[in-house]
Amino acid sequence: DTAVSQTPKYLVTQMGNDKSIKCEQNLGHDTMYWYKQDSKKFLKIMFSYNNKELIINETVPNRFSPKSPDKAHLNLHINSLELGDSAVYFCASSPGSRNQPQHFGDGTRLSIL
Amino acid sequence: QQQVKQSPQSLIVQKGGISIINCAYENTAFDYFPWYQQFPGKGPALLIAIRPDVSEKKEGRFTISFNKSAKQFSLHIMDSQPGDSATYFCAASRGNNAGNMLTFGGGTRLMVKP
Numbered sequence: 435d436t437a438v439s440q441t442p443k444y445l446v447t448q449m450g451n452d453k454s455i456k457c458e459q460n461l462g463h464d465t466m467y468w469y470k471q472d473s474k475k476f477l478k479i480m481f482s483y484n485n486k487e488l489i490i491n492e493t494v495p496n497r498f499s500p501k502s503p504d505k506a507h508l509n510l511h512i513n514s515l516e517l518g519d520s521a522v523y524f525c526a527s528s529p530g531s532r533n534q535p536q537h538f539g540d541g542t543r544l545s546i547l
Numbered sequence: 548q549q550q551v552k553q554s555p556q557s558l559i560v561q562k563g564g565i566s567i568i569n570c571a572y573e574n575t576a577f578d579y580f581p582w583y584q585q586f587p588g589k590g591p592a593l594l595i596a597i598r599p600d601v602s603e604k605k606e607g608r609f610t611i612s613f614n615k616s617a618k619q620f621s622l623h624i625m626d627s628q629p630g631d632s633a634t635y636f637c638a639a640s641r642g643n644n645a646g647n648m649l650t651f652g653g654g655t656r657l658m659v660k661p
Binding site for chain 2: 438464465467469474475476477478479482484489491524526528529530531532533534535536537538539540541
């Protein structure tokens, strides 16, 4: 069973469109995250979310918004896509306590035409 | 400002050799230092992690050395194997009871030659 799963695996779309990436974890974790990996492989935190608080990296544009229908899901919505949004987006989860290992999904490769 | 600096960017090692990757951090509030391994087309996977009250941690062929005063930590892979060829990331975080947001180094692409 896949612990952290993301859909779709690939997403190709036009500039200006709105798109969503879904993430589900079956580990019973309390905290979920979104990371962005750019073309140079640099990984950067975008959001951390559990049922108590949402922490947003201050560098993330407000076109990006996480939405969590329940504890096992954290979806990423992106409005008005720009060329610079092309990247691989990773979802991760961890227990909701201090400094626990994070488990990552296999990523969604977003390409903006 | 890059809070976690990682070197080298790429590394080629012969099979059976020792691979060494170094990281330095700036934020003294960081209290958790994991290393992740990433294969092409896959997400990062936790390899080993250390907390600053320990100077060294070993798991199988993988060892983390930690120098709190120098704000540096390193990963040593003993008896490197071709299957270890991957990209390695160091990371650091300051956790709370809601989780922890990782700050990653820039990554090291390791190639182990047979």
